[in-house]
Amino acid sequence: MAHHHDPKRTLLIYFAVFGALLIGTLLTVLAAKVDLGMMNDVVALGIAATKAMLVILFFMHVRDSTRMVALTAMGGFLWLAILIGITLLNYVTLETVLQVPGK
Amino acid sequence: MIDTHGSGAPAAHDDHHHPRLQHHFDSLEQQKESSTLGMWLFLVTEIMFFGGLFTVYVIYRYAYPKVFAASSHHLDVLWGGINTAVLICSSLTMALSIYAAQINKRKLIVVFLIATILLGATFLGIKTVEYMDKIKHHLVPGFGLHFAPDDPHLQGANGQHAQLFFSLYFIMTGLHALHMIIGIGVLSVLAVLAWKGRYDSSYYNPLECTGLYWHFVDIVWIFLFPLLYLLGAHAR
Numbered sequence: 001m002a003h004h005h006d007p008k009r010t011l012l013i014y015f016a017v018f019g020a021l022l023i024g025t026l027l028t029v030l031a032a033k034v035d036l037g038m039m040n041d042v043v044a045l046g047i048a049a050t051k052a053m054l055v056i057l058f059f060m061h062v063r064d065s066t067r068m069v070a071l072t073a074m075g076g077f078l079w080l081a082i083l084i085g086i087t088l089l090n091y092v093t094l095e096t097v098l099q100v101p102g103k
Numbered sequence: 104m105i106d107t108h109g110s111g112a113p114a115a116h117d118d119h120h121h122p123r124l125q126h127h128f129d130s131l132e133q134q135k136e137s138s139t140l141g142m143w144l145f146l147v148t149e150i151m152f153f154g155g156l157f158t159v160y161v162i163y164r165y166a167y168p169k170v171f172a173a174s175s176h177h178l179d180v181l182w183g184g185i186n187t188a189v190l191i192c193s194s195l196t197m198a199l200s201i202y203a204a205q206i207n208k209r210k211l212i213v214v215f216l217i218a219t220i221l222l223g224a225t226f227l228g229i230k231t232v233e234y235m236d237k238i239k240h241h242l243v244p245g246f247g248l249h250f251a252p253d254d255p256h257l258q259g260a261n262g263q264h265a266q267l268f269f270s271l272y273f274i275m276t277g278l279h280a281l282h283m284i285i286g287i288g289v290l291s292v293l294a295v296l297a298w299k300g301r302y303d304s305s306y307y308n309p310l311e312c313t314g315l316y317w318h319f320v321d322i323v324w325i326f327l328f329p330l331l332y333l334l335g336a337h338a339r
Contacts, residue, residue: 076147
């Protein structure tokens with residue numbers, strides 16, 4: 001926005017984020033090869049969410065944007081979490097709540 | 104009352120005559136903030152659009168974890184990984200093209216936009232190779248195509264559930280690829296306009312908004328790659 005940082009610092013941040021994203025990709029491939037049970041998903045999604053956060057904050061300039069923009073972005077992901085979270089909650093608990101006969 | 108608006112504070116209208124400033128905005132900065140917010144609102148609808156598909160994936164993955172893992176084995180982690188790196192590179196070049204505008208290097212804007220377009224095309228080329236491979240191995244469900252994997256894990260009763268996985272794979276990566284094609288189209292127009300000298304540090308809103316779109320498409324892939332390609336890689 002209006003307050004541009006020092007150009008050299010901007011470049012440094014871009015390349016640091018770029019390096020972190022590549023390392024994150026390598027990590028997620030390596031982590032997937034190890035059997036961690038349920039934790040495989042947690043690790044994979046954790047790395048993906050971290051990478052997404054780096055892209056949003058630095059490449060998409062949300063860190064330098066107005067609060068309104070940051071709030072809008074957060075709102076989008078919050079609603080996505082509600083969509084997936086509550087739908088999954090229903091499927092995970094359906095059988096125990098309904099006490100399906102014959103099971 | 105004294106009229107405080109009539110002759111208006113002229114100091115705030117320094118860039119009033121900037122050719123790219125629309126008359127309904129007070130300043131270039133206000134115009135940029137508005138377009139950025141508008142683009143983000145569009146991206147929120149995109150989050151929900153892809154989000155619906157991710158929800159379907161999560162539900163069926165929860166219902167048929169073993170068949171989904173077995174189906175995932177048929178996706179090429181190396182191609183998928185290379186494509187992830189290609190997209191990350193394209194996000195960097197996209198960010199650098201905006202940086203070039205901020206420091207008034209007009210030719211550099213064009214160079215980085217073309218680099219972004221080429222990396223996007225590389226991604227689509229690799230995706231085509233992958234799709235061809237799936238067609239060759241009869242892993243494409245629906246449309247009267249013969250879904251017949253030679254993997255016993257995906258046959259019989261599991262065949263139906265494997266078709267679900269591959270349906271989701273083609274719909275999600277296909278929609279992602281469609282977004283890339285649209286992005287490449289928009290970037291091509293921007294490259295021409297940038298070459299004509301349309302953008303500099305005072306005005307580069309179209310670059311900023313297209314960048315937001317391009318990075319968003321990158322983020323979608325950041326989640327698609329582990330969910331589709333790496334699922335059950337440890338059981339290989």
